[in-house]
Amino acid sequence: MPQRLEPDLVERRDFLGLAGIWAAAVAILGSVLGMLRLPKPSVLPETGSRIRIGRPDEFPSGTTRAYPEHQVLVLSNPNGVAAISMECTHLGCVVAKTETGFSCPCHGSAFNADGEVVTGPAPRTLRWLEVGQTVDGRLIVDAKREVSPGTYLKV
Amino acid sequence: MRTSGLPAFAENLRQLPANLKASFSRHDAPTSDRSRSQAVFSNLFLHIHSTRTHVNSLRLRATFGLGVAAFSLFMILVGTGILLMVYYTPSTDLAYNSMKDIHYIVPTGRFIRNIHRWAAHLMVATVLLHMCRIFYTASYKAPREFNWILGMILLVLTLALSFTGYLLPWDQLAFWAITIGANIAASPRELTDALGITAYFDPGGMQKELLLGASTVGQDALTRFYLLHVMVLPLALSAVAGVHFWRIRKDGGLGRPGVTMTAAGKGASVGVPATMPEDAPRKTYGLMCVVRDRSEATDQDPIDTVPSWPYLLRAELLVFMVTMFACVALALISDAPLKEMANPAVPENPAKAPWYFLGLQEMVSYSAFMGGLIIPVVVILGLGLIPYLDREPEDAGVYFSGPRGRKVALRTTVFATIAAVLSVAIPVNYGWLRNWFPGISQLVVILINPGSLLTAAYAAWSILVLHRTGSTRLGAIALFTCFVVGFVILTYVGTSLRGPNWDFYWSQADWPVH
Numbered sequence: 001m002p003q004r005l006e007p008d009l010v011e012r013r014d015f016l017g018l019a020g021i022w023a024a025a026v027a028i029l030g031s032v033l034g035m036l037r038l039p040k041p042s043v044l045p046e047t048g049s050r051i052r053i054g055r056p057d058e059f060p061s062g063t064t065r066a067y068p069e070h071q072v073l074v075l076s077n078p079n080g081v082a083a084i085s086m087e088c089t090h091l092g093c094v095v096a097k098t099e100t101g102f103s104c105p106c107h108g109s110a111f112n113a114d115g116e117v118v119t120g121p122a123p124r125t126l127r128w129l130e131v132g133q134t135v136d137g138r139l140i141v142d143a144k145r146e147v148s149p150g151t152y153l154k155v
Numbered sequence: 156m157r158t159s160g161l162p163a164f165a166e167n168l169r170q171l172p173a174n175l176k177a178s179f180s181r182h183d184a185p186t187s188d189r190s191r192s193q194a195v196f197s198n199l200f201l202h203i204h205s206t207r208t209h210v211n212s213l214r215l216r217a218t219f220g221l222g223v224a225a226f227s228l229f230m231i232l233v234g235t236g237i238l239l240m241v242y243y244t245p246s247t248d249l250a251y252n253s254m255k256d257i258h259y260i261v262p263t264g265r266f267i268r269n270i271h272r273w274a275a276h277l278m279v280a281t282v283l284l285h286m287c288r289i290f291y292t293a294s295y296k297a298p299r300e301f302n303w304i305l306g307m308i309l310l311v312l313t314l315a316l317s318f319t320g321y322l323l324p325w326d327q328l329a330f331w332a333i334t335i336g337a338n339i340a341a342s343p344r345e346l347t348d349a350l351g352i353t354a355y356f357d358p359g360g361m362q363k364e365l366l367l368g369a370s371t372v373g374q375d376a377l378t379r380f381y382l383l384h385v386m387v388l389p390l391a392l393s394a395v396a397g398v399h400f401w402r403i404r405k406d407g408g409l410g411r412p413g414v415t416m417t418a419a420g421k422g423a424s425v426g427v428p429a430t431m432p433e434d435a436p437r438k439t440y441g442l443m444c445v446v447r448d449r450s451e452a453t454d455q456d457p458i459d460t461v462p463s464w465p466y467l468l469r470a471e472l473l474v475f476m477v478t479m480f481a482c483v484a485l486a487l488i489s490d491a492p493l494k495e496m497a498n499p500a501v502p503e504n505p506a507k508a509p510w511y512f513l514g515l516q517e518m519v520s521y522s523a524f525m526g527g528l529i530i531p532v533v534v535i536l537g538l539g540l541i542p543y544l545d546r547e548p549e550d551a552g553v554y555f556s557g558p559r560g561r562k563v564a565l566r567t568t569v570f571a572t573i574a575a576v577l578s579v580a581i582p583v584n585y586g587w588l589r590n591w592f593p594g595i596s597q598l599v600v601i602l603i604n605p606g607s608l609l610t611a612a613y614a615a616w617s618i619l620v621l622h623r624t625g626s627t628r629l630g631a632i633a634l635f636t637c638f639v640v641g642f643v644i645l646t647y648v649g650t651s652l653r654g655p656n657w658d659f660y661w662s663q664a665d666w667p668v669h
Contacts, residue, residue, distance in 0.1 A: 039365055039368070039379075040361075040364065040365055041364065041368050041369070041375070044364075044368075044369050044370055045368075045369050045373065045374070045375060046369065046370065046371075068500040068501070069500055071500070090338075090523055091334070091335045091338040091339060091342075091519065091523055092334045092335065092337075092338040093331065093334070093335070093502040093506065094500065094501065094502050103656060104656070105502050105503070105504035105505065105506065105655060105656055105657075106331070106335060106502060106504075106505070106506045106657065107516075107519065107520040107657045108520060108656045108657040108658060117589065118589075119586065119587075119589055119590055120520075120589075121519070121520055121521055121522050121523060121526075121604075123345040123348065123349070123522075123523070123524075123597055123600070123601060124345075124348060124597065
């Protein structure tokens with residue numbers, strides 16, 4: 001019976017053998033994990049996310065203008081200028097502008113004019129994007145920077 | 156005195172063809188049962204067969220040849236796939252044009268591509284039917300439990316091969332199907348967003364990034380999918396299929412009627428030959444047909460078996476030829492589609508995946524996270540564990556395990572059909588939670604959707620059957636039948652009844668024109 005004070009001794013050969021096997025196992029596992037680091041990119045191949053959209057006076061109150069190549073809709077009202085991403089928050093299809101808001105062709109999500117989900121599987125409001133100004137006053141939209149819905153730039 | 160080596164050399168030269176042939180085959184001409192058995196036994200490619208096959212395994216009704224058909228299709232896919240790789244270029248600029256070249260210019264290019272496409276569709280269908288055959292004949296039972304799991308892995312690999320092949324033409328359908336697929340991989344974000352922890356813990360974003368190598372579908376995604384499709388997944392599938400076949404032998408041959416499995420796992424006929432020595436190692440049993448000696452058990456056929464050469468090999472060849480014929484006939488009748496070149500600015504409407512993913516897409520249209528990730532994982536796990544949760548000893552090979560099983564399967568079909576139709580009809584006619592309670596919490600919308608309720612109803616029904624009948628096998632029949640019926644109905648709805656904006660239409664003729 002193995003006792004706490006007199007434990008079963010591991011044979012020296014067994015110990016060395018087990019140590020060797022475990023060392024090899026840890027080395028192999030470590031190298032596999034290290035190799036898996038390679039497919040995870042540290043730099044993503046992307047073009048710049050800032051879109052120049054023009055001078056503020058090109059966006060009088062009531063304007064809506066779509067930029068399909070960037071999947072961005074710029075709208076202007078008395079609150080100011082705002083940009084909404086047209087990438088569906090469900091599975092990334094491009095939503096279409098409708099009279100009441102937006103609708104997604106892929107799985108039927110519908111959004112109101114502020115991008116809030118009305119129906120369908122989309123889990124969240126369409127992303128509102130940051131609208132900024134360059135030093136000479138031109139408007140730029142940053143497609144990578146999300147702001148809270150209802151954020152307008154006063155110009 | 157030295158003799159000339161020339162006569163010996165001349166004699167060797169004369170014997171060369173015969174010796175070459177002898178060294179190649181390592182056995183006599185296969186003219187007797189014994190030498191044919193030897194041929195099967197000593198050939199690397201044939202020795203995955205046993206030297207003798209049970210007659211019941213060869214009956215059409217026992218297997219319908221589905222496993223061999225699935226592997227035949229895989230071989231056809233490898234052959235045609237290599238041919239397509241000769242011209243295909245995995246680059247976003249050139250992929251679409253090389254597809255057009257293959258379709259319009261390359262000699263037999265269109266034909267080979269059609270075969271490849273049809274074989275892929277048939278392989279998915281055959282693998283699913285093969286799974287049904289194994290399940291309903293109870294062939295997953297001990298000692299074959301693990302081979303059922305290997306089969307589930309092969310099913311997932313088959314679907315992964317289809318999915319990765321889908322992006323390669325780089326047309327509209329490809330681009331948007333993969334965009335949707337990659338965002339399903341990212342859909343754990345729905346949950347982490349609802350809990351507000353995405354900034355710290357984002358497994359969804361990580362999966363998407365690993366799959367695409369970027370944040371959108373582009374050159375990196377194409378390179379990765381190409382690598383997976385032509386290299387990683389076929390190798391993985393070959394390896395797992397090899398183990399799958401080997402386990403058939405080691406687990407006692409194909410499940411078949413009239414054979415009771417022994418604890419050792421070898422299928423012995425109901426009447427074990429009296430001459431078989433009790434304490435002999437069972438493994439030598441197969442060898443005794445080949446090895447001649449003076450023991451009473453050797454040199455006579457074990458009861459109810461026939462030599463694999465020619466009976467089994469002939470049956471396999473027949474299945475292969477029928478499979479080949481089906482692919483060629485379909486390829487001649489119908490061309491593989493090629494839509495317009497991928498355009499990231501305008502999605503297809505409707506953007507539909509291939510038919511076997513449309514049931515999934517139907518569930519994704521309720522919730523990406525539940526329908527695209529959680530429910531499929533639960534289903535795969537639930538099906539995979541069936542052999543471990545239903546351990547009633549039973550003879551393999553009887554469809555539905557007899558009349559009780561048939562009754563359960565029939566009643567389950569009725570229940571599962573009603574449940575699946577309701578899960579589609581209610582949201583189509585009356586909307587869902589967000590239409591009824593506009594301010595409802597997003598977490599509730601994600602978790603309680605028609606897809607998850609349907610899955611729960613199926614699970615509850617199976618447990619009810621299990622409880623009422625007192626049989627785990629009948630509970631398993633209920634569960635599997637629910638899966639089959641749900642898969643068929645949701646696939647049909649996704650394929651035929653969904654139109655632009657994923658709206659419900661009874662017929663494609665009703666789709667709005669624009």
